[in-house]
Amino acid sequence: MLKLELDDPISRFRLAQSCVGLAGCLCVSYAIWTPFWLDNRGLWTAQGNNTKVERVFAVLSFLMAVSTGGLCLVFALCWTSETVRSYSNTRSLLMAGQALYPTTLLLLTMICTFFFLFSWSLFTFHHRAEIREDLSTLGSSYWIGALGWFLLMVVETIVFLAEQIVVPDIIPDLEKSVEEWRCASQFRSNQRSFSDGYFPHAKSSLIPKRYMSDP
Numbered sequence: 001m002l003k004l005e006l007d008d009p010i011s012r013f014r015l016a017q018s019c020v021g022l023a024g025c026l027c028v029s030y031a032i033w034t035p036f037w038l039d040n041r042g043l044w045t046a047q048g049n050n051t052k053v054e055r056v057f058a059v060l061s062f063l064m065a066v067s068t069g070g071l072c073l074v075f076a077l078c079w080t081s082e083t084v085r086s087y088s089n090t091r092s093l094l095m096a097g098q099a100l101y102p103t104t105l106l107l108l109t110m111i112c113t114f115f116f117l118f119s120w121s122l123f124t125f126h127h128r129a130e131i132r133e134d135l136s137t138l139g140s141s142y143w144i145g146a147l148g149w150f151l152l153m154v155v156e157t158i159v160f161l162a163e164q165i166v167v168p169d170i171i172p173d174l175e176k177s178v179e180e181w182r183c184a185s186q187f188r189s190n191q192r193s194f195s196d197g198y199f200p201h202a203k204s205s206l207i208p209k210r211y212m213s214d215p
Contacts, residue, residue, distance in 0.1 A: 011080075013163040018076035020155050021106050025069035027148030028116050032058045032065075036139030038127050043119070054126075057119035064112030071109055106156070113152040120145050 035042035043051065043058050123142075130137060 009167050010163075013159065013167060014079065015076050017106055017156060017159045017163070018072040020151055020159060021110070022069050022072040022076070024148045024151035024156065025065040025072065025112070027144050027151065028065045028112065029062055029069075031120075031141045031145030031148060032062045032116070034141040036141040037123060037145075038130060038139065038142065039137045040139065042139075042141055043123065051126075054119045054122045057115045057122070061112045061115035061119060064109070064115060068106070068109045068112055072106065075106065106160075110152050110156060113149050116145065117149045117153070120149065 031037075032043065035045045037043065043054055120142075124131065
């Protein structure tokens with residue numbers, strides 16, 4: 001179910017980081033598969049043994065970017081404040097001793113940034129002489145790739161740190177929710193036990209009795 005929630009700071013930070021993450025993933029994916037890196041050459045058109053390593057890290061970063069982009073869409077459109085308060089999820093949070101913020105998961109999945117940054121840096125290093133001679137030969141794919149890893153590594157981290165400072169800890173509320181659930185569950189269990197113990201006697205009283213007439 002698609003639902004865009006902006007009622008509280010947690011929701012707004014979640015949407016902000018999801019949008020930044022999705023934009024970064026799109027930039028990375030565009031840069032990987034387009035040939036406009038240097039003088040109309042890209043990762044897949046350049047020749048040489050050095051490009052093999054760049055391509056390997058580029059493919060890894062693309063796969064991570066696709067999965068991360070999907071996760072950003074889920075957190076932006078499907079995750080709500082009630083999701084984290086489901087009992088099964090709440091119990092796992094308390095057992096882990098920390099809150100499962102969507103932004104924490106997004107930050108962890110930004111590993112695609114390191115793969116792409118490594119590929120981008122290798123390309124820059126291998127063509128440093130050409131770049132030094134004429135900076136204008138760098139194409140749109142190169143700069144959009146740089147924008148992608150900047151969004152994922154720098155802007156994403158800034159939003160995450162701002163959330164940790166602004167948004168209060170939700171663990172006390174989660175503990176309260178678990179305690180309320182436990183009390184309600186115990187009450188229902190006691191009520192069920194009382195009902196099971198009471199109704200058998202009631203049923204037995206309804207069984208017709210056979211009376212024998214005296215001779």
